[in-house]
Amino acid sequence: MxxxxxxxxxxxxxxxxxxxxxxxxxxxxxxxxxxxxxxxxxxxxxxLANYATILTDPAWYSGYINSMIYVAINVVISLTVALPAAYAFSRYNFTGDKHLFFWLLTNRMAPPAVFLLPFFQLYSSVGLFDTHIAVALAHCLFNVPLAVWILEGFMSGIPKEIDETAYIDGYSFPRFFTTIFIPLIRSGIGVTAFFCFMFSWVELLLARTLTSVNAKPIVATMTRTVSASGMDWGVLAAAGVLTIVPGALVIWFVRNYIAKGFAMGRV
Amino acid sequence: MNKITNNKAWFLVLPVFFIVAISAIIPLMTVVNYSVQDIFGPDNRFFVGTEWFKQVLDDSRLHEALLRQIGYTFSVLLIEIPLGICIALTLPRKGWGVSACMVLLALPLLIPWNVVGTIWQIFGRADIGLGGYVLNMLGVDYNYTQSSVDAWLTVLVMDVWHWTSLVVLLCYAGLRSIPDAYYQAAKIDGASRWAVFRFIQLPKMQSVLVIGVLLRFMDSFMIYTEPFVLTGGGPGNATTFLSQYLTRMAVGQFDLGPAAAFSLIYFLIILLVCWVFYTVVMNAGQREEH
Incomplete structure (x- = not known):
């Protein structure tokens, strides 16, 4: 070079x-x-004393575990529902498809601050407040539309002849979808999972509002500690570094597809 | 691609429809409900019509927050889009450098937003932060907790640091899709560097740039966490943007009615831009197909 x-x-x-x-x-x-x-x-x-503090104090490390749990649940839910939907959008015309797609996108564009209070009341009323599943479901608001959007971009790049050949060969839809189609777009799925992980991992406002003790995410632990016990800068910095590590690891796996993924698979 | 018309495809979309409906429509209805009522308790509420909307539209502090927000969003776009294009043009096209650059560039995007705030809170302090310390050593009187100009600039630099990579990665994806033959043809024609950029690279980046501009517009228009951690909206109200004002109104003062009315107006502004965006992107996509 x-x-x-x-x-x-x-x-x-x-x-x-x-x-x-x-x-x-x-x-x-x-x-x-x-x-x-x-x-x-x-x-x-x-x-390494600051790191030792975090890794031995349950109040700190449980925050990481909680965050990991709800991010994982969110990625699984988002991908499961978005895969068939993205296939439908990329392959078929159906009544109201364009309006539906637009409506999905508007949710990606809704300011979380708008939904703060209603979410709090909704999840409190069904007894889901302070659970991992509540945060995971709340994050679906912006992650599911995003997943549909990205996957649709990747799926549109697969020639339709492959579907048709498979149907002629006698494949049923579920069998075709799981054994042929999903392996074909696995890089797209990887990239989508990465984006769901990313946006769920970095979000603070909803995660903090919907939890108090049992499912409190690390990002909330950090802001509360800042205000409560004066400034323990060393520990705060160590906690920050530890929140960067999972992201850095995940980027490494998708490094070859990341640019295409940011373009929503549309390049 | 010509698609088959088949209404059974709705069955594939139903799960998405339900999950998004639960987390979008029910809360939105709650907001609409609040925006037209005055609520004192569970059984003590009055229908007030459009009163909250009038109150919110006349609120001068809200006007200030809106102006601040617009100024901020435009500054962000004006800096990040050109800078992102420039950086994307400097990226290597092959070799080990590509992976390394991708990972390094994407790093800020994967940092939780409050940690981004914390990083800059520390970095900008004159006593313990490298940035603030160096600036003060150079004779610049910099203190983001006291001066509103400094606070504003710090939030802006933080956003550039945080999100320019998104624009870079988008543009890079666009540049990668240009076949080598285009560059060779340009070389044979003796095209200047500027001509290559203007007539080959820029048109190819057009569609990703639309995505980039609108993602940055939306996200900077709803920015909350980073300024909340960095400056808490201060000093004074210098860095209080719309989301902060809304959260303060809803959770801090518990003014549910005005907060809900404000939420709807806020959402409608973004929705309008989103609709324009969607139409532009779809039209651009159709033009490419033909």
């Missing part, structure tokens, strides 16, 4: 992206005395 001027711009930009993350990591392996006492680019005495 020839080194050109344009690579300098790219390097500067990536440096700009990484510097704040590095600073968070840097703080997470310092003691509070060092954080508040002096400005050091590298920690003098690197310590």
């Amino acid at each position: 020839k080194f050109q001027k344009r690579h300098i711009a790219l390097l500067v930009y990536i440096l700009f992206l990484l510097l704040p993350i590095y600073w968070l990591f840097n703080m997470s392996i310092k003691t509070n005395t060092e954080i508040l006492g002096s400005m050091t680019l590298f920690p003098d005495n690197p310590t």
